[in-house]
Amino acid sequence: MAHFELICPAGTPAALRAAVDAGADAVYCGFRDATNARNFPGLNFSVREMAEGIAYAHGRGCKLFIAINTYPTAGSPGPWHQAVDQAASLGADAVILADFGLLDYAARRHPRLKLHLSVQASAANADAVTLYRDVFGVRRVVLPRVLTVPDIARLTAETGVETEVFVFGGLCPMAEGRCSLSSYATGQSPNRQGVCSPASHVRYEPRGATLVSRLGDFTINRFEDGEAAGYPTLCKGRFVARGQASYLFEEPTSLNAIALLPELKAAGVRALKIEGRQRGKAYIAAVVGAYRQALDSFDRTGRAEVPQLADVIEGRRDTTGAYTRGWR
Amino acid sequence: MSTHSHDEAAGTSRIGRPLETTVAALALRLARAVGPRLGNPVLDRLSQVFARRHPRAAEALAELPASTVLVDPVDLPSGLLLRLGPGGLRLRLCDAVDASADAVVRGRFGALLDLAAGRIDGDALFFRRDLTIAGDTALVVALRNALDGEDIDLLIEIDAAAGPIGRFGPEARRHAARLAETLGGLRSALLRPEARRLDALERRVARVESREP
């Protein structure tokens, strides 16, 4: 069977070079606007930088995928169409899309452009994937982080579409692309603006020795002195239900599915994806390097050796998430 | 694997990093000791060097709304105030306790330098609580992303900015020879990192500090 393909994030040209140099098989990135789901200040690529990035990656045997995975704004689809056109003319190896209308546009305009289905489309079952395959010719689907490994195995076998799963990084406990928690608190959403719990609406307030994080008008967490902190995303916040304060949705924890490599291989998964286009190049280099080593060793031995990545992860704890049933 | 491989990833030697931290801290102390009339031109030079060497980041920072970020190294006596927005990056020394800024980044000086040079991931520092952020979080994220997109080598940046004192204009030149000597020392320390030289340099900076600016 073919090797796993290692798909790595890049938010800046420097991070792209770090990912390529650390052994990525493919890098995914986005243009510097609302057309991609990591539309953070100071991040992402101008058209020129994208062209340079593609040249750098291709020169080293690495592919480049362009994520255009927000939902085009009603009445002004121009930027999204333009992003698809540019990706095609720059020679991107694939575009990662979520919106039906945009998939339709890309399939009609650029029949030779490879289409990957973004996790933001939340295609969580074989019927959904079949539709994208048959109607748009989607070649690969990035699966939502809500499926178990057996779910993934059945879906992969039944649809024959390449499956790509997240193995490391931030973990959405909710079905991606179907979550308005961020916009409920801030007015800005992953689907529309490409941001979740945007920094512009985050405030950290020291209250004595504790650190309070606020999102919009709401307190979403409080960290005691010395307690590991997490991203200020709403779903990783601490809330009170039934009289008890707890991480109701998800702990500040990071996905790490490396121990599941044998199971994911057996499930027929084609590509493993690392989350974190918003992370620094040091993180990219460390995580991509560790995964490259682990995958090479897995190819030789069939065993998954778990590298120590505790220093870079959220809450300094990791989880195999929904891939194992106990998570539910 | 963490710290070690971060260093390797960014291509900085294990010897280079403490040296860099020491030299940068000395530079900051020196700039403070000599006062704004002499310190500001050096900091302006540093911004110019940065803009020349890193146009992508400079442009990103210039596109931000006019704003200030206070970088507060908790283990050093003074902070650095970054002015962002139209006109580009401008640096000023300030008293971290009194300064008001739109956003504040606080941490140990070594960690802040690691962050500036992209050797360590800011999120990771934050998760470990080694970094605190107050005020306009988006500003800090924008600054972090802009810097992280560059391959920054602080030693080279400081070296380029510290240059021969003759370039600083008449007012600066009027200052004591001791200062010129100290700046020269900084530069040589960059070129030939030896503990002895650093100690001597440290003593020299201390002498400048003890003098009225």
Added chain:
Amino acid sequence: MSAPQLTLGPLLFNWPLAAWRDFYARIADEAPVDTVHLGEIVCSKRAPFFADHLPDVIERLTAAGKRVLLSTPILVTTDKERAAVRDLLAMEGVAFEANDTGALLHLAGRPHAVGPYVNVYNEGTLAWLAARGATSVTLPAELPESSVRAIAAAAAPLGVAVEVQVFGRIPLAISARCYHARSHGLHKDGCQFVCGEDADGLPVDTLDGEPFLAVNGLQTLSRRYLTLAGRLDALRSLGVSRFRLSPHTVNMVEVARLFRAVLDGTLSGADADARVAERVGEAGITNGFLLDRPGADWVGTVHP
């Protein structure tokens, strides 16, 4: 412009069977709604309790002159859940609303409704859905007025009716993980159906004690109740013709009458919103999403 219609969305919560039957009997007899959606869309574990009684309720509502639609589940992951969707869609004599892409696969080529859990964010997607047989779309809750306007403008020539939720807690997220079970220290397997304890969802507060969200099993909703009575005129002028009320334990017949009265011009929208605010009490009201603000915001003269 076609006459405005009121729709009762699918019941999102796990009510006891008797309460469920009584509720729809009362809706059939008294509520001035045109369309009623049935079907368990949140959790497949709840569905078997109601399945046998579904035909009776459909008949009762149909006999009362209501149009009945069956809504498909929001999140379908297992083969068992897929089979359940296929079985549901095989029912005869009833129309369907698709709430995930898998259901869209099966409904292609026949007239169907598209629910608010399918991402219709723009006119490109609307046109694509229309070409596959969609006759109506209920827009995602987070869309602002400007998007509603552009989509409705594109929908009119395609003969697609545009619907917007105007009352009830706003569905914000769906997960494979059950937060109701989690709040009780249980897992989804072996959940003991604790979601049945909270007929309008489990209240979730911030650490400061501020009301924030409501958990309904796998689903997370706003704590505040959406009420857009004051915006009905504006929505109609944009081309929205159907208005969705989402069922809660408040008197839904009264709620339906309030919104009907506003559509008929016999009650002001502001007065209707004020009445809603009274009924939902400390949970509060919101209209922020439509006004392109945080969804939790309320903008208006009525005090939330």
